Amino acid sequence: xxxxxxxxxxGGDHGPHVTVPAALDYLRRNGNVNIILVGQQxxxxxxxxxxxxxxxxxxxxxxxxxVVSMDEPPAIALRSKKDSSMxxxxxxxxDGTAHACVSAGNTGALMAISRxxxxxxPDIERPAICSVLPALQGHTYVLDGLLNIGAEDIKxxxxxxxxxxxxxxxxxxxxxxxEGDDIFKGTTDVVVCDGFVGNVALKTSEGLAKMLSTxxxxxxxxxxxxxxxxxxxxxxLNAFKRRIDPRLYNGASLLGLRGIVVKSHxxxxxxxxxxxxxxxxxxxxxxxxxxxxxxxxxxxxxxA
Amino acid sequence: xxxxxxxxxxGGDHGPHVTVPAALDYLRRNGNVNIILVGQQxxxxxxxxxxxxxxxxxxxxxxxxxVVSMDEPPAIALRSKKDSSMxxxxxxxxDGTAHACVSAGNTGALMAISRxxxxxxPDIERPAICSVLPALQGHTYVLDGLLNIGAEDIKxxxxxxxxxxxxxxxxxxxxxxxEGDDIFKGTTDVVVCDGFVGNVALKTSEGLAKMLSTxxxxxxxxxxxxxxxxxxxxxxLNAFKRRIDPRLYNGASLLGLRGIVVKSHxxxxxxxxxxxxxxxxxxxxxxxxxxxxxxxxxxxxxxA
Numbered sequence: 001x002x003x004x005x006x007x008x009x010x011g012g013d014h015g016p017h018v019t020v021p022a023a024l025d026y027l028r029r030n031g032n033v034n035i036i037l038v039g040q041q042x043x044x045x046x047x048x049x050x051x052x053x054x055x056x057x058x059x060x061x062x063x064x065x066x067v068v069s070m071d072e073p074p075a076i077a078l079r080s081k082k083d084s085s086m087x088x089x090x091x092x093x094x095d096g097t098a099h100a101c102v103s104a105g106n107t108g109a110l111m112a113i114s115r116x117x118x119x120x121x122p123d124i125e126r127p128a129i130c131s132v133l134p135a136l137q138g139h140t141y142v143l144d145g146l147l148n149i150g151a152e153d154i155k156x157x158x159x160x161x162x163x164x165x166x167x168x169x170x171x172x173x174x175x176x177x178x179e180g181d182d183i184f185k186g187t188t189d190v191v192v193c194d195g196f197v198g199n200v201a202l203k204t205s206e207g208l209a210k211m212l213s214t215x216x217x218x219x220x221x222x223x224x225x226x227x228x229x230x231x232x233x234x235x236x237l238n239a240f241k242r243r244i245d246p247r248l249y250n251g252a253s254l255l256g257l258r259g260i261v262v263k264s265h266x267x268x269x270x271x272x273x274x275x276x277x278x279x280x281x282x283x284x285x286x287x288x289x290x291x292x293x294x295x296x297x298x299x300x301x302x303x304a
Numbered sequence: 305x306x307x308x309x310x311x312x313x314x315g316g317d318h319g320p321h322v323t324v325p326a327a328l329d330y331l332r333r334n335g336n337v338n339i340i341l342v343g344q345q346x347x348x349x350x351x352x353x354x355x356x357x358x359x360x361x362x363x364x365x366x367x368x369x370x371v372v373s374m375d376e377p378p379a380i381a382l383r384s385k386k387d388s389s390m391x392x393x394x395x396x397x398x399d400g401t402a403h404a405c406v407s408a409g410n411t412g413a414l415m416a417i418s419r420x421x422x423x424x425x426p427d428i429e430r431p432a433i434c435s436v437l438p439a440l441q442g443h444t445y446v447l448d449g450l451l452n453i454g455a456e457d458i459k460x461x462x463x464x465x466x467x468x469x470x471x472x473x474x475x476x477x478x479x480x481x482x483e484g485d486d487i488f489k490g491t492t493d494v495v496v497c498d499g500f501v502g503n504v505a506l507k508t509s510e511g512l513a514k515m516l517s518t519x520x521x522x523x524x525x526x527x528x529x530x531x532x533x534x535x536x537x538x539x540x541l542n543a544f545k546r547r548i549d550p551r552l553y554n555g556a557s558l559l560g561l562r563g564i565v566v567k568s569h570x571x572x573x574x575x576x577x578x579x580x581x582x583x584x585x586x587x588x589x590x591x592x593x594x595x596x597x598x599x600x601x602x603x604x605x606x607x608a
Contacts, residue, residue, distance in 0.1 A: 134515070135515065136514075136515050136518060179503075179504075179507045180503070180504045180505070180506065180507025180508030180509070180510070180511055181507045181508065181510045181511025181514070182511065183508055183511055183512075184508070184511035184512045184514065184515040185511055185514075185515070193504070196464075196501065197500070197501055197504050199483075199484070200483075200484045200497070200501050200504060200505050201484070201504050201505070201508045202484065203483045203484025203485045204484030204485065204487055204488070204505045204508055204509055205484070205508055205509070205512045206484070206485045207484055207485025207486065207487055207488035207489055208487075208488050208509045208512055208513065209512065209516070210440075210485070210488065210489075211438070211439065211440050211488040211489070212513070212516060212548060214440060215544060215547055215548060216544050219540045219541075219543050219544045219547070220537075220540055222540070222543075226539075226540045228536075229536050229537040229539070229540050230537070230540070232532075232533050232536045232537065233524075233533040233534070233536065233537035233540075235530075235533070236523050236524055236526070236530045236533050236534070236537075237523075239523050239526075240519060240520050240523045243519055243523070244516060244519060
């Protein structure tokens with residue numbers, strides 16, 4: 001199946017300087033995919049010329065005059081920027097022109113626009129955000145969104161307790177409560193947590209991984225002998241680095257919508273953003289929306 | 305100053321098999337410290353004989369007939385186990401026999417017993433738990449306890465917002481909000497978060513560190529060549545391992561009490577528990593209670 005992905009080129013800390021070359025990198029490496037670059041036409045065109053890619057047949061440009069800024073309140077982005085690159089990219093998914101869209105922009109705005117434009121799948125009240133992380137065994141999907149269920153009047157622990165009861169009664173293969181370290185142990189395929197806690201877990205992990213790699217480099221740079229040891233160990237260290245490269249885990253899915261929306265890290269670089277594009281294509285090919293719809297109806301039947 | 309530390313020998317996953325040898329290790333390496341081992345006399349005596357340390361003059365044993373189990377509800381431990389090793393160790397701090405106590409037991413029970421027996425310092429309503437973590441620059445103290453302030457009717461984000469306002473108005477050197485990765489960047493000396501979030505951050509970090517070291521070992525064990533590289537790099541890798549060894553960061557302080565109480569990780573091994581003892585001694589020597597009292601009165605004056 002040929003997959004078409006709409007890319008919000010203006011989103012993220014680096015905008016088209018990252019999103020456009022990442023899209024080109026992706027196309028160069030993968031067949032059966034078309035990309036629609038959404039954003040300010042002149043800016044995108046300049047970027048394409050820079051990479052001598054203005055003639056690429058699998059690429060289209062869709063002009064959008066406005067840009068949602070990274071710190072813009074979601075409600076403002078939703079109400080007053082109808083021609084933002086983010087909104088237009090999501091519209092392309094809505095009207096069937098694209099199978100999926102990818103944005104490195106403002107998370108809150110992307111969520112608000114996606115919900116408003118695409119709506120949620122049957123029996124799903126609000127979408128969740130799903131990230132993937134490496135684990136000792138395979139991967140762990142971290143699904144955050146619990147807070148969205150609406151828990152204004154109960155404490156964090158009570159939200160978790162209440163959610164556990166719901167999950168236990170749901171007919172899903174619910175393992176039970178897990179702790180932070182279970183994410184990387186790979187104890188379960190999916191860890192569900194609220195958005196705040198999920199953000200802390202991901203950001204803390206990112207910070208720790210960076211600190212550890214700095215420490216490791218420091219130790220190998222300590223003196224002539226350690227530098228020699230580092231040279232000998234370099235291929236191994238590089239293999240290690242590749243295996244834990246956080247850029248390879250970029251791309252969080254907004255799940256539960258009637259369309260595929262992938263949120264890239266705002267600070268994503270070219271490789272990182274390409275990984276997010278790959279994730280969107282994979283979800284489109286895997287028919288993730290059909291899977292969710294089917295499973296939801298099975299769960300509803302079980303509950304009825 | 306000679307410091308006396310009371311140790312709850314029965315607490316933690318391994319009880320006296322870890323706490324007693326850790327105490328002996330500590331005494332062997334440090335002068336001007338006395339230790340009171342609290343727990344079931346026969347069990348402790350047997351452990352001391354095993355290490356031929358029953359004659360150690362800086363060591364005393366204080367019998368306590370009961371043990372607080374790791375999963376016991378704090379209220380039960382507080383009300384019905386008046387002769388638990390945990391309670392007796394805290395009592396020794398209360399009556400001035402010991403300057404500090406260390407326990408690897410049930411966190412909730414330790415908090416409840418410490419609050420009940422020791423009470424809090426002036427103007428402090430509830431104690432916080434303070435852990436120390438390595439950072440790119442120095443260390444970061446993670447202070448968790450915000451949820452204790454009482455936030456039954458507001459959302460996590462609102463707790464954080466409200467706390468930020470209080471901190472901003474407090475006269476403290478408040479940096480502003482930080483994110484998970486700032487813990488390991490060392491952006492601030494202290495990161496304040498609620499107990500639930502703090503626990504997730506610490507446990508997630510623990511899990512990630514373990515996964516990364518497993519990955520690193522895997523890469524060096526891949527084949528003969530990588531094993532050779534590993535042999536060459538071994539001193540550097542060991543230096544790295546020592547630097548990030550989580551056992552060297554064991555020991556969380558229950559701050560705000562009228563006495564020093566250090567909580568060791570329940571799964572602590574001998575080295576790890578020794579580190580927690582060292583932390584208790586350091587706090588006693590540093591006069592941490594006086595510092596807190598003084599700073600609190602300065603803050604109260606500022607507020608008045």
